Amino acid sequence: MRSAAHNTLAPTYRKALKTWRPVILYFGSQHCPACEMAGPVFRQVAEAYRHHAHVYMLNTIESPRHPHVTGTPTVLFYQNGKLLKKLKGIGTEQTLKEDFARHIGRVKPARVKRKPTHDLAWLQQTFRRLCTVPRATERLNRMVWP
Numbered sequence: 001m002r003s004a005a006h007n008t009l010a011p012t013y014r015k016a017l018k019t020w021r022p023v024i025l026y027f028g029s030q031h032c033p034a035c036e037m038a039g040p041v042f043r044q045v046a047e048a049y050r051h052h053a054h055v056y057m058l059n060t061i062e063s064p065r066h067p068h069v070t071g072t073p074t075v076l077f078y079q080n081g082k083l084l085k086k087l088k089g090i091g092t093e094q095t096l097k098e099d100f101a102r103h104i105g106r107v108k109p110a111r112v113k114r115k116p117t118h119d120l121a122w123l124q125q126t127f128r129r130l131c132t133v134p135r136a137t138e139r140l141n142r143m144v145w146p
Helices: 002-007 011-017 033-047 093-104 120-129 133-142
Strands: 023-028 054-059 074-079 082-088
Touching: 011 023, 023 033, 023 093, 033 054, 033 093, 074 093, 082 093
Parallel strands: 023 054
Antiparallel strands: 023 074, 074 082
């Protein structure tokens, strides 16, 4: 049953689904008022997951027909070529974030760069003055004794 449904997909989609990463397909239309509101919300949520999944935003007018898309906006979550979830509309931003987290996994927030707690110039100067045993022996041998 799965292979029959998978073969009905356009070659473009079959190629996109042959990956180990999760795949999210967003279908929208430029003439759809709901898509105009949902598009920016979807982009904002998907931005955090761009390194963890393949996210595609597709226009239904320009893209080949997908058998699971009956209206817009529609979001399809795939894992290993299998359809995990179909969203008709995206709901709220919070529910969309929960769906992404459930199907892709939690993503750590970006690390905030902290100001270094050391003085780099002082550290370099200290290392230049640092006297190791071979260096100390060499200095002692060069010294002239009275």
